[in-house]
Amino acid sequence: MDPRIPTSTIRRLSGYYRVLEDLETEGHRTISSQGLAHQSGVTSAQVRKDLSYFGNFGKRGLGYNVVRLRREIRLILGLNRRWKVALVGAGNIGSALYSYKEFRRQGFDIVGVFDVSDDRVGERWRDLTIRHIDDLEAESVRQGIEIGVIAVPARAAQAVADRLVAAGMRGILNFAHRRIQVPATVALRTVNLSIELESLAFSIKGIHPKPATTNGRRRKSA
Numbered sequence: 001m002d003p004r005i006p007t008s009t010i011r012r013l014s015g016y017y018r019v020l021e022d023l024e025t026e027g028h029r030t031i032s033s034q035g036l037a038h039q040s041g042v043t044s045a046q047v048r049k050d051l052s053y054f055g056n057f058g059k060r061g062l063g064y065n066v067v068r069l070r071r072e073i074r075l076i077l078g079l080n081r082r083w084k085v086a087l088v089g090a091g092n093i094g095s096a097l098y099s100y101k102e103f104r105r106q107g108f109d110i111v112g113v114f115d116v117s118d119d120r121v122g123e124r125w126r127d128l129t130i131r132h133i134d135d136l137e138a139e140s141v142r143q144g145i146e147i148g149v150i151a152v153p154a155r156a157a158q159a160v161a162d163r164l165v166a167a168g169m170r171g172i173l174n175f176a177h178r179r180i181q182v183p184a185t186v187a188l189r190t191v192n193l194s195i196e197l198e199s200l201a202f203s204i205k206g207i208h209p210k211p212a213t214t215n216g217r218r219r220k221s222a
Helices: 007-025 033-040 044-052 066-076 092-099 101-105 133-143 154-166 193-207
Strands: 063-065 083-088 108-115 147-150 171-174 187-190
Touching (some): 007 066, 033 063, 083 133, 092 108, 133 154
Parallel strands (some): 083 108
C-alpha cells in the first residue's frame, strides 16, 4: 500500500463500500458526497479527500454513480479476486471466524484450519479437516495460501506468526491479545476485542456521564 495513504482511509473505504452495496441493492443510481458521508458517519469533505487518493470518481452537481464507485472501491480494496486463508486456532474464536459467512461473500476463503491440540486435530469442520500446525507450510505452498489468521492464546501468538511468515503469508490478521512482530514485507492487522469494548465504554461514559461511585454507591462530595 502507498505509505502516503493513511490506514484510516482504507478502513473508511470499506465502510463506503458497504453503504454502496446497500444502495445498489435498493436500486439507487447516484449518491452525493454529502449522502455518502451521512450514511458513513463522516463529513463530505472526508469522503472527497479519501477518494481523491485514488482518482476522480464523481461529477460536480451529479454526485457519484453508485455501481461504478462500488466497483472502483472493490478494485482498490483487492476484492476483485478470491483470497485463500489459513486459520490457526480451532478454539471458540476460531470456530466463530470459520462460521462467519461474510468472509466468503467478500472473497476470503478459509481453505485450511490448523491447531496443535490432539483433541482438535482430525476433527471435521464442514468440508475441512483440522490439520496439525506442522502441516501449515506444506499446505500453504500446495494451495497458494496468502493470508493467515491467528486465533490462539496470547502466549502462542508470536510463535504462530513466525510460522505463518515462514509459510509465505503476505498478510496476517491477529486476534490474539498480544502485540506481535512480523517483517515489513508482511501486512499485519490486530483485532483486540477487549480494547474495542474499552473504547466503547469510554465513549458511552462521555455521552452519558454519571457520578463516580464506590462499591456501587454514589460517592459523596466533600
